[in-house]
Amino acid sequence: xxxxxxxxxxxxxAYGSVKAVDDISFTVKQGEIFSFLGPNGAGKSTVIxxxxxxxxxxxxxxxxxxxxxxxxxxxxxxxxxxVFQMLxxxxxxxxxxxxxxxxxIYSMPKKERKERIEELLKLxxxxxKRDTLGKELSGGMKxxxxxxxxxxxxxAVLFLDEPTVGFDIQTRMRMWEYLREIKREGTTIFxxxxxxxxxxxxxxxxxxxxxxxxxxxxxxxxxxNKLGKDLIYxxxxxxxxxxxxxxxLNSVKTVTEDTKSLRVMIGENVTHALPQIMEKIRxxxxxxxxxxxxxxxxxxxxVHYTGHGLREGDTKxxxxxxxxxxxxx
Amino acid sequence: xSFEFRAIYWRExxxxxxxxxxxxxxxxxxxxxxxxFGLAMSDSFDQLTSLIPDIPGVPKVDYLSYMGAxxxxxxxxxxxxFGGTTLMFDKKFSLLRETLASPVPRSHIILGIxxxxxxKAFIQTFIIIGFGKLIGMDFFKGYTLTETFIAFSGIMLLVxxxxxxFLFLSGSIAITIENPEGMQSILTxxxxxxxxxxxxxxxxxxxxxxxxxxxxxxxxxxxADGIRYxxxxxNFSVMGxxxxxxxxxxxxxxxxxxxxxxxxxxxxxxxxxxxxx
Numbered sequence: 215x216x217x218x219x220x221x222x223x224x225x226x227x228a229y230g231s232v233k234a235v236d237d238i239s240f241t242v243k244q245g246e247i248f249s250f251l252g253p254n255g256a257g258k259s260t261v262i263x264x265x266x267x268x269x270x271x272x273x274x275x276x277x278x279x280x281x282x283x284x285x286x287x288x289x290x291x292x293x294x295x296x297v298f299q300m301l302x303x304x305x306x307x308x309x310x311x312x313x314x315x316x317x318x319i320y321s322m323p324k325k326e327r328k329e330r331i332e333e334l335l336k337l338x339x340x341x342x343k344r345d346t347l348g349k350e351l352s353g354g355m356k357x358x359x360x361x362x363x364x365x366x367x368x369x370a371v372l373f374l375d376e377p378t379v380g381f382d383i384q385t386r387m388r389m390w391e392y393l394r395e396i397k398r399e400g401t402t403i404f405x406x407x408x409x410x411x412x413x414x415x416x417x418x419x420x421x422x423x424x425x426x427x428x429x430x431x432x433x434x435x436x437x438x439n440k441l442g443k444d445l446i447y448x449x450x451x452x453x454x455x456x457x458x459x460x461x462x463l464n465s466v467k468t469v470t471e472d473t474k475s476l477r478v479m480i481g482e483n484v485t486h487a488l489p490q491i492m493e494k495i496r497x498x499x500x501x502x503x504x505x506x507x508x509x510x511x512x513x514x515x516x517v518h519y520t521g522h523g524l525r526e527g528d529t530k531x532x533x534x535x536x537x538x539x540x541x542x543x
Numbered sequence: 544x545s546f547e548f549r550a551i552y553w554r555e556x557x558x559x560x561x562x563x564x565x566x567x568x569x570x571x572x573x574x575x576x577x578x579x580f581g582l583a584m585s586d587s588f589d590q591l592t593s594l595i596p597d598i599p600g601v602p603k604v605d606y607l608s609y610m611g612a613x614x615x616x617x618x619x620x621x622x623x624x625f626g627g628t629t630l631m632f633d634k635k636f637s638l639l640r641e642t643l644a645s646p647v648p649r650s651h652i653i654l655g656i657x658x659x660x661x662x663k664a665f666i667q668t669f670i671i672i673g674f675g676k677l678i679g680m681d682f683f684k685g686y687t688l689t690e691t692f693i694a695f696s697g698i699m700l701l702v703x704x705x706x707x708x709f710l711f712l713s714g715s716i717a718i719t720i721e722n723p724e725g726m727q728s729i730l731t732x733x734x735x736x737x738x739x740x741x742x743x744x745x746x747x748x749x750x751x752x753x754x755x756x757x758x759x760x761x762x763x764x765x766x767a768d769g770i771r772y773x774x775x776x777x778n779f780s781v782m783g784x785x786x787x788x789x790x791x792x793x794x795x796x797x798x799x800x801x802x803x804x805x806x807x808x809x810x811x812x813x814x815x816x817x818x819x820x
Binding site for chain 2: 266300
């Protein structure tokens, strides 16, 4: 083992003539939480479906837990756990029966099943609900049960496709806690999300994915630092000219023009750079109406690398219907 | 050797006993057929045919016993034909995803569903025979204990093969079709000719030639004939019709049903391998 639980080389996947995944390569290390961050339709679910052998690989190469997804799909399946984007629990079976069924279809011995169910009910705090029917659980509990189910076979990697989509922030944060706990126990986690905070707070490493391509990969810190130390929002009486002036300055790394404001990345300490910047702009007779300084966030990173915000990306319906699914409640 | 189909079987049976309304109706329905339709028809038929002189030397069987075999066949037909419906709902509510994403071979899903359907068919057959005996059906009349056991096993074997055939058929439709209404209408369409162009409820001797010919290939006829051979004997008369079942006849029943079940199995495997998640 190279220490990489997932290795993907030049993966491509097309639905007919529409390329959903376009020449993607990446690795996921043993024991880390790795996120694919991108808008709906970016190709995230397709990558998961290929890695979990639900869809046949078309082009390129992918190995999960050392097994080739094209040739050793059964071994791949035995190595992984999946939490699907859409809730898929049997509502007519109880919590423990749902887990029991999962253990049975993976041929786990009876004793091991019993022990694992107890461990997982404890981990996901569903001990009191073991005999409750699936349909009587709240949305968050259903998701936790799915999480427990995904972990039933002690997989080397746990795949989660948009695990918290449609949940309120409390439920989502609780879910993150469980995922961190699972990571502490040594399970590698691969997740897709279109929530910035989720990628930011949870992941060891993030790949930003857009239009089927990986734009950039790194830890949240690295990605933010690449943008610059600080970020200044400026609103001026003439953004166009102001942008040109700013680009000529050494302290400025990049300038992005939004509809109303300028987004200026600073390479050095903002407290020294800002007075100079303001002076230069004023010299050209341009008024500055608003100044706002902040540390770069994941949103800024995303906008910087993709050239658009995630909201905007949401409306892209390029591959819609093929892989975007809502939670049914 | 892998046994994952047992997991599928376990889940199906768990849910069969969980839905009390479905359980109750599927067990009570055949009893009601026998009790109401059977007894009513039997009395009028026997009255009508009482004028027909007996065939000397041939044991006479009343209509209730003749029909009892048909009721078993019919009941197993309906429960098996609709037995695959769970698959459609599993697919619709993405429950099938979990199983399809697991290492379980797809043939095991078919096998698991098939065996659970056979179990249900056994329970129903048992109830019909039990209740039938109670209201005077002549099954296994004059048989020794061993003969009864052999006859009973023969019936169960035929029921199992027949039931598997229709479960595979039903499963293939369920996995292909998207909406419950479509499934319902296809099954209703299928069950009509199967049911009426057979000798389940009445002898086919008086059928028009075409229908008579068709009915010989109907799995329902094959099953009803087989059950009658085992339960009523190889030589009897009912409503003036003389029935003689030879070894060839019973072999045709077995082979025909095995052929049918295998054909449906290949259809099911073909459809299942097409399923994408």
